[in-house]
Amino acid sequence: MDLIVTATAQGLLWGMMALGIFITYRILDLPDMTAEGSFPLGAAVCAQLIISGVHPLTATAIAFVIGALAGAVTGFLITKAHIPGLLAGILTMTGLYSINLRVMSRANLSLLGEAKLTDFFTRFNLPSQFDTIFMGIVLVSSLIVLLVLFFKTELGQAVIATGDNEKMARSLGISTNQTKILGLMLSNGLISAAGALIAQDNGYADISMGIGTIVIGLASVIIGEVIFGNLSFVNRLICVILGAIIYRLIIMFVLLMGLQPNDLKLISAVILAVFLALPSIRTRFNLNFFQKKELL
Amino acid sequence: MKKMIGFIIGLTAILTVAFFTSSNEIETMKKAKPMVGILQLTSHPALDLIYQGTVDALNDAGYIDGETMTLDFQNAQGDQSNLNSMSTRFVSRGAAVMVGIATPSAQALANSSQEIPIVLGAVTDPEGSGLVESNEAPGGNITGVSDLTPIKEQFSLIKEILPEAQTIGILYSSSEDNSIVQADQAIEIAKEMGLDIEVMTISSTNDVSQVGATLASQVDAIWVPTDNTVASAMTTLVSAADSNGIPIFPAVDTMVEEGGLATVGLDQYELGRLTGEMVAAILNGESDPATTPIRYLDEGEIIINQEKAKQLGITIPTQLLEQAKQAE
Numbered sequence: 001m002d003l004i005v006t007a008t009a010q011g012l013l014w015g016m017m018a019l020g021i022f023i024t025y026r027i028l029d030l031p032d033m034t035a036e037g038s039f040p041l042g043a044a045v046c047a048q049l050i051i052s053g054v055h056p057l058t059a060t061a062i063a064f065v066i067g068a069l070a071g072a073v074t075g076f077l078i079t080k081a082h083i084p085g086l087l088a089g090i091l092t093m094t095g096l097y098s099i100n101l102r103v104m105s106r107a108n109l110s111l112l113g114e115a116k117l118t119d120f121f122t123r124f125n126l127p128s129q130f131d132t133i134f135m136g137i138v139l140v141s142s143l144i145v146l147l148v149l150f151f152k153t154e155l156g157q158a159v160i161a162t163g164d165n166e167k168m169a170r171s172l173g174i175s176t177n178q179t180k181i182l183g184l185m186l187s188n189g190l191i192s193a194a195g196a197l198i199a200q201d202n203g204y205a206d207i208s209m210g211i212g213t214i215v216i217g218l219a220s221v222i223i224g225e226v227i228f229g230n231l232s233f234v235n236r237l238i239c240v241i242l243g244a245i246i247y248r249l250i251i252m253f254v255l256l257m258g259l260q261p262n263d264l265k266l267i268s269a270v271i272l273a274v275f276l277a278l279p280s281i282r283t284r285f286n287l288n289f290f291q292k293k294e295l296l
Numbered sequence: 297m298k299k300m301i302g303f304i305i306g307l308t309a310i311l312t313v314a315f316f317t318s319s320n321e322i323e324t325m326k327k328a329k330p331m332v333g334i335l336q337l338t339s340h341p342a343l344d345l346i347y348q349g350t351v352d353a354l355n356d357a358g359y360i361d362g363e364t365m366t367l368d369f370q371n372a373q374g375d376q377s378n379l380n381s382m383s384t385r386f387v388s389r390g391a392a393v394m395v396g397i398a399t400p401s402a403q404a405l406a407n408s409s410q411e412i413p414i415v416l417g418a419v420t421d422p423e424g425s426g427l428v429e430s431n432e433a434p435g436g437n438i439t440g441v442s443d444l445t446p447i448k449e450q451f452s453l454i455k456e457i458l459p460e461a462q463t464i465g466i467l468y469s470s471s472e473d474n475s476i477v478q479a480d481q482a483i484e485i486a487k488e489m490g491l492d493i494e495v496m497t498i499s500s501t502n503d504v505s506q507v508g509a510t511l512a513s514q515v516d517a518i519w520v521p522t523d524n525t526v527a528s529a530m531t532t533l534v535s536a537a538d539s540n541g542i543p544i545f546p547a548v549d550t551m552v553e554e555g556g557l558a559t560v561g562l563d564q565y566e567l568g569r570l571t572g573e574m575v576a577a578i579l580n581g582e583s584d585p586a587t588t589p590i591r592y593l594d595e596g597e598i599i600i601n602q603e604k605a606k607q608l609g610i611t612i613p614t615q616l617l618e619q620a621k622q623a624e
Binding site for chain 1 (some may be wrong): 313319371377384406
C-alpha cells in the first residue's frame with residue numbers, strides 16, 4: 001500500500017518531465033536529447049537558489065525559465081545552424097554539464113533541512129508522501145489546463161501543425177523555425193522545472209542525476225499511449241501522467257520481487273521494449289484486447 | 297477513455313484508503329528479525345568491498361541474513377532516479393538500520409527517513425554533504441564511516457619513491473563532490489611540499505583514456521583521489537599512463553591492485569567492516585546515531601605493486617618494501 005503511494009508521488013513529479021518529453025517527441029516529432037542536460041540544470045538552479053534563501057516556488061519558476069533558455073539554444077542550433085535535431089540536443093546536453101557544475105560550484109548540493117515546495121502542505125500534517133501527492137496533483141492539473149489552453153491558441157495550433165507536416169505548415173504561412181524553438185523552450189522549461197521538483201523531493205541536486213531521464217520520460221509517454229489507447233488531446237496529456245505513475249509502479253514491483261539489483265537496467269529496457277512493440281504485435285496478430293489506436 | 301477513468305478511480309480509491317490508514321504503519325511493522333537495508337550507488341571494486349566488509353562484520357557480530365536478521369541489498373547502478381524508490385522500499389519494509397554506500401545513496405536515505413538510524417558506508421565529508429550537523433556530534437539519525445584518505449602520507453610516499461619528481465598530475469571526475477574535496481586538499485599539501493601540480497578533470501569514464509594520456513605526457517607522476525568514476529576506469533588510466541612510462545599513485549588500495557604503483561591506502565574492506573560494526577552496535581541498542589561521532593580508519597597501510605614497479609623500471613627503497621603490503 002505504502003509503495004503504491006510512493007510510486008504515485010514519484011510518478012506525478014516525473015509526469016511533469018514526461019509532459020516535456022511528450023511535447024518534443026509526439027507533438028513536434030523531434031527526439032530531443034537536451035532533456036538529460038536541462039533536467040539537472042533545473043535541479044542545480046533551484047538548489048542553488050533555495051540555499052541562498054530564495055522561496056522554493058520562485059526558485060522552481062526560475063528553473064523553468066532557465067530550462068526554456070536551454071531549449072532555445074537547441075532550437076537555435078536546429079533552425080539557424082541547421083544541425084540535425086538529435087545532434088543539436090546532444091550538443092546542448094553536453095555543454096550543460098559544465099554549466100551545471102558552474103551553477104552548483106560543486107558536484108552535489110544538499111537540500112536537507114532547506115525550505116521545499118512541499119512545505120506548504122506539511123502544515124496540514126498529512127500522512128507521509130501525501131504532501132508530494134497533493135502538490136503533484138495541483139501542479140500537474142494546472143499544467144495540463146495551461147497546456148490545453150495554449151495548444152488551442154493560434155500559436156499552439158501552429159506548433160502542432162509544424163510537427164504534423166512541416167512543409168504544409170510553412171505553406172500556410174507558419175514560421176516553422178519559430179514554432180520549433182517555442183516548442184523546445186516549452187518542453188525543456190517543463191523538464192527543468194521537473195528537475196527542480198525532484199531535487200527538492202530527493203533532498204539533493206547531483207550533477208549525474210540527468211542520466212537515464214530521457215528513457216523514463218519516453219517510457220511514461222509510451223506506456224500511457226499503449227495502455228489507454230487513442231484519446232482526445234486533454235486525455236492524452238492525462239495519460240502521460242498516468243504512464244509515469246505506471247512506470248514507477250512497474251519499477252517498484254520489480255524491486256519488490258527481489259530480483260538481482262544488478263539486472264534492474266536490463267529489466268527497465270525490456271519493459272520499455274515490450275511496450276514499444278505491443279502496438280505492432282497487436283496489429284500483426286489482430287488482437288484487440290487493447291483498444292485500437294493511432295499515434296500522432 | 298473508460299480504461300483511463302477506471303484507472304484513475306482505482307488509484308484514487310487505493311490512495312484514499314492509504315491516506316486514512318497509513319499514519320503509523322512503520323511502528324507496527326517492527327519485526328522479531330531486524331531488517332538491514334543496504335543501498336549502494338553503483339558497482340565497482342571499492343564499493344563492492346565496502347559492502348562485503350559490512351556484511352562480514354555483521355555476520356561476525358551475530359547478525360546473519362535469514363537467521364538473525366533480514367538483509368535487503370539494493371544497487372542503483374548509477375541511476376539516481378531509482379535511489380528514491382529503493383529508500384522508500386527500506387522504509388516501508390520497516391528497516392531497523394539503513395546503510396548508504398557513497399554520497400547520493402546516503403542523501404536519498406536521509407531524505408526518506410528522519411527516524412530510522414542511517415549508517416554512512418563511504419562518505420568523504422558527511423558534514424560538507426549536509427548529512428550531519430557536525431562530524432563529531434551528528435545530532436540526527438545519521439552517523440557512519442568517512443573514507444577520507446591520508447593524502448599527506450600519500451604525497452610523502454610519492455616523494456620517497458620518486459625523489460626527482462617535481463610535477464604531479466591530479467586526475468579526478470568533476471561529477472563527484474568527494475573528489476573535489478580531496479583534490480583541493482591535495483593541492484594545498486603539494487604546495488607546502490614545494491611540488492608543482494597539474495589538475496585535469498573528466499566527466500565520464502569515456503574521457504579517461506584521452507585526458508589520462510594528455511596528463512601523463514606533462515607530469516612525473518599521477519595522483520588520483522577516491523573517485524568512483526576513475527575507479528571504474530582504472531585499467532584504462534593505467535594503460536594511458538603506461539604508454540608514457542608514468543606511475544600512478546591512487547588513493548585506494550584496490551586501484552593499486554589494478555595497476556597503480558603504490559599508496560598509503562585505506563583498506564576498503566576494513567572501511568566496510570567498520571561500517572558493519574557501527575550497524576551492529578545500533579542493532580544491539582548500544583549506540584545512538586545522534587551522539588556517535590563519524591569514524592575514520594586510524595591509519596593507512598602502504599601498499600606497493602612491485603610488478604608495476606619492475607615494469608616501469610622504478611626501484612622501491614628496500615626499507616619501504618619491508619613495511620609495505622604487496623598488491624596482487
